[in-house]
Amino acid sequence: MKVLKIPEPTVVRLSLYSRFLNQANDKGMDIISSDEIGVAVGIPSAQVRKDLSYFGEFGIRGVGYRVKDLCEQVDKLLCVNQPWPVVIIGAGHLGKAMATYKGLLDRGFEVVALFDTDSDAIASSASSEEVSDNLPIYPLRELERVVQEKKIKMGIIAVPAESAQSIAEALIQTGVASIINFAPVVLNVPEHVEIRNIDLTVNLEVLSFNLGMRSS
Amino acid sequence: MKVLKIPEPTVVRLSLYSRFLNQANDKGMDIISSDEIGVAVGIPSAQVRKDLSYFGEFGIRGVGYRVKDLCEQVDKLLCVNQPWPVVIIGAGHLGKAMATYKGLLDRGFEVVALFDTDSDAIASSASSEEVSDNLPIYPLRELERVVQEKKIKMGIIAVPAESAQSIAEALIQTGVASIINFAPVVLNVPEHVEIRNIDLTVNLEVLSFNLGMRSS
DNA sequence: AAGTGTGAATCACTTCACAGCC
């Protein structure tokens, strides 16, 4: 039952809608218009309606959307109505920052394990280093066991550029097929694996490019 | 001297080209083809040539590009042939992770100061906490002074969602007009300010959406 | 022969504008 190809920008916006709708729902709002949603997330109302219309008719003409219903529908589309266990590879500053970040859990993503190469973060600690409550740092050799026991589908790569490709391969080996990559490298992975890169320096360079454009 | 509107995806790719070309140059490569660049960054060669062609003719027909020349040209376009001082607001795990991240300096971005609200990271330390060598954590009230003294144009927001909007306003107040925002909120800012959002949960939700699509 | 540079064609996404319903 493939509906039809959904534009990626639409999916990104759905996530923004979801966050806002959950907040609106918590505040007890009952009805909301595409215009209000648009203002909240900085997007034209026609775009909001078009995005939603890919998936069905969720609103009431002349009225708007029931916040609770729309919220549930959008969360279901994004599959955030279920918890997602994730692993993080790399227990450096960034890996630990994400492991302790509460915002993930708020959206249903649970970091169930942090990994690092056997030699570094692990060996340097006495025996069982923990980054926070109940979150041990495992050696990489435990990756396969944990991923399979906990049926993990998503991994976050937070290791240096040099090791990112081999870590990606290790993750894929164990069955993880959805990866967020923070390392500043282009990873190559098989067709069926989805990688999303989050690259701070690329973002900074877009800013510096645009600063350069203005002053010329 | 506005050339013509450059597509944003092109600018993002320029950053990838730059990183790769600098590595190729360091390895002593002399000539490179659009196809080799494309393979390295995972993009079709026609796209590489089209991207470069927005800015001029950098190659030699039938031959390819001189690595050193192209590298210099692309770095100049991105304005990464000059150092950029940046500030980070928010000295939590994420802020500290970025402040100590060497990859920024490699690309010419120097974190010159980390800020936090007066009450938190600062007050809790004895007197002058440092996150690493020579990088003190300043109280927010010092922001304006530092930004203006060091002529800072870029800021990175790494504070909780609740305070991100007011921090953005504070940055803009001091003259910063290019901002990377890690907080999971849509900031509204004046026309002339450029915000780039880096949102981990949005990225994870795109992955969960796509996982949901496959199994249906 | 090999690889760039680029108009033209295609594909993708956004915006418009209005019919349809409450």
Add this chain to the structure above:
DNA sequence: GGCTGTGAAGTGATTCACACTT
């Protein structure tokens, strides 16, 4: 009257394919 849903139009980005240069 007000707001949704959506084809149609418009805009933007990618891919094609080939003339051009070394």
